[in-house]
Amino acid sequence: MTDLVVRRLLVDMEAPIQRHWCAGDAFRTALFNALSMSFPVGEQFFIDSVRNGFKALPPEKQESFRAEVQGFVGQEATHRRLHSLYNGHLEKLGLVNHWEPRARERLQLMEGADVRHWLAITAANEHFTAILADWMLRNADLLGDRDPRLATLWLWHSAEESEHKNTAFDLYQALGGDHEWRIRWFRRITLIFLGDTVRQTVSNLRQDGTLWKWSTWKSAASYLFGRRGLVRQTFRPWKDYLRRDFHPDQHDSSASERWLVDNRERFALVGQ
Numbered sequence: 001m002t003d004l005v006v007r008r009l010l011v012d013m014e015a016p017i018q019r020h021w022c023a024g025d026a027f028r029t030a031l032f033n034a035l036s037m038s039f040p041v042g043e044q045f046f047i048d049s050v051r052n053g054f055k056a057l058p059p060e061k062q063e064s065f066r067a068e069v070q071g072f073v074g075q076e077a078t079h080r081r082l083h084s085l086y087n088g089h090l091e092k093l094g095l096v097n098h099w100e101p102r103a104r105e106r107l108q109l110m111e112g113a114d115v116r117h118w119l120a121i122t123a124a125n126e127h128f129t130a131i132l133a134d135w136m137l138r139n140a141d142l143l144g145d146r147d148p149r150l151a152t153l154w155l156w157h158s159a160e161e162s163e164h165k166n167t168a169f170d171l172y173q174a175l176g177g178d179h180e181w182r183i184r185w186f187r188r189i190t191l192i193f194l195g196d197t198v199r200q201t202v203s204n205l206r207q208d209g210t211l212w213k214w215s216t217w218k219s220a221a222s223y224l225f226g227r228r229g230l231v232r233q234t235f236r237p238w239k240d241y242l243r244r245d246f247h248p249d250q251h252d253s254s255a256s257e258r259w260l261v262d263n264r265e266r267f268a269l270v271g272q
């Protein structure tokens, strides 16, 4: 079982967000802003899945999950809260969140479905988040230093995503979720997640007036496919999920552990 603590991040989310807060780079800023827009609705779904999955466990199995589920819910609830404040600033910049209503519509289709489907969807998304998080922690300099507060927010979120990457997966397995459905949902979620990310990033760039600038596309190419590129470096860990014997724990979490130790003064532990 993973020991999960809830941390209150000591950052000021009241101060406005600059138009190109991420290293002055329009593409990277638009991409991160897009991801932030997905969190409040997505993370609520993850919380509900994990809570309902926990309730569906036989009582003798619940005990071993209780503390971890509580930690998971606390962490995701804190992420939601801060990203909602973040998204409030984006709205003031004129950006429109199209991702959230689309996700809400899709999630309505899940009403009444077996909780293992919810957990397979959550585990797939959490795998995405965990590999993205690990990559971000290892390439933290790419967040730039224009807004140290937002850089800290992304790294803290990343560290906790990496920390709780097992929870939904383990619950899915404890409830007898099978390999075939896990893979089926993972393939679907990959298409949905990438599609939504591209659509919202393009929408943010269009609103920002930087969609058709050469510098935007140049930055996208190097950030995604360059030597330290996001797609280039996360493709293998993405693919690992397809293995029958895969478990999220097989992926190294040392970048997360290191960040949490080195940045202790940036957060307060809740309830301790």
Ligand SMILES: [Fe+2]
Residues within 6 Å of the ligand: 043, 075, 076, 079, 157, 161
């Ligand atoms: Fe999160």
Ligand SMILES: [Fe+2]
Residues within 6 Å of the ligand: 046, 076, 126, 129, 161, 164
């Ligand atoms: Fe998460």
